[in-house]
Amino acid sequence: MSRTPTPRRHHHLSRESIAQAALELIDSDGLHGLTMRNLAARLGVRATNLYPYVPDKDSLLCEVVALLLSEVDLSERPGVGWEECAVSVGLSVREMAMRHPQAFSLVALTPYDEWPFREHSQRVARLFSSVGLPEHQWRELASALDAYSTGYLLIATQVIANSSSPTEDDIDREPGSTKRAAGVTNTLGEYEEGIRMLITGFAARHMAGGESDGSRRTGG
Amino acid sequence: MSRTPTPRRHHHLSRESIAQAALELIDSDGLHGLTMRNLAARLGVRATNLYPYVPDKDSLLCEVVALLLSEVDLSERPGVGWEECAVSVGLSVREMAMRHPQAFSLVALTPYDEWPFREHSQRVARLFSSVGLPEHQWRELASALDAYSTGYLLIATQVIANSSSPTEDDIDREPGSTKRAAGVTNTLGEYEEGIRMLITGFAARHMAGGESDGSRRTGG
């Protein structure tokens, strides 16, 4: 019955604390700096001591994804129309991605039917169902916005992660390197404009009047 | 001077043939079935024999990405308006992704400033600059469409890859498993509708009249 082995020595160890340390390790050393041995060393412990708390590395990565998703602000925005609500959620996702550019690919790579996305989907549903759109409509909108955000931020963070981890060998000491010629922009403005294009197009194609000003003025 | 060592024995080996075999191996065994040793075995050779042709595994993965990008149809569509042109490119990307669901994440994970995207970006530029839109406009549109496609298809393929590789241990022999409850849909219709939302929104926000019917009737 006791599913959790509850070991007694390392009191600072737990699924949560290990996942937190893993995220910090990724943030500082990059994804392939996350090693069971490295992570254990960071916690003052041997790799084998992690296994009572975490079944394997994949589960640990799921835990990290859950940590990242929990940083997205999905609280209700009272009195805010669905358009601005969708925009602000998108911006919150971007803030999370830019706080953790080396870890964001984990979010994008984790299959949607894995458990970290279950709670997240429920939080999204709770927010969007309070926003005045019929369910089949906000589901289609949320799906498109999610695809756009995931793709845009993955592309942006991969460029950041690639140029910020020289892996200690090829440090070309030129300040303006040959990198950003490929037209990778990643500005908040461009990202937000894409979201607004989706919202505008959604309203035009799927709603009656197609109005999209977002001053909803809800009394209660 | 002789940068290419030009070995003489294994005549069937070359950068291209190795990359092709790597893609086939990923398609059948999944991404983590691709191993220098596995790949060599598939080619009737030892792992060390690959290194004269490919400097390391990362370069090999870039070569695979180039192979995948080359499958995208970016030929000109004479007499087709920019809207339908953008849609058909998006559908071609989806066909590539669905042909290689286990390999698509490589495309999404490869930083945009790596070389496989240079030629691809030039092909995109060649197509879109022939379509009647000013450069700053089609660049913004292409960027948003790329983000959407990448995100949507990554999410879709990760679910496919996750459920099609039971890794030989957890084969729950229930036909209708607990999987697809998370609302992962991945239909061609939903994907295409997202593209059209972006196009409609782009036209409404960035063009004069905002017309978007796509019958361009170009004479030459």
Added chain:
DNA sequence: ACCTGAACACCGTTCAAGT
């Protein structure tokens, strides 16, 4: 000149042996 096996420095994970 070309190829090869052994070897290096790592992985994730397990488990018998210690205390």
Added chain:
DNA sequence: ACCTGAACACCGTTCAAGT
């Protein structure tokens, strides 16, 4: 009862030694 080092089966990659 808890922890540990050694060990297993792998990686990517190198290189001295063979032919």
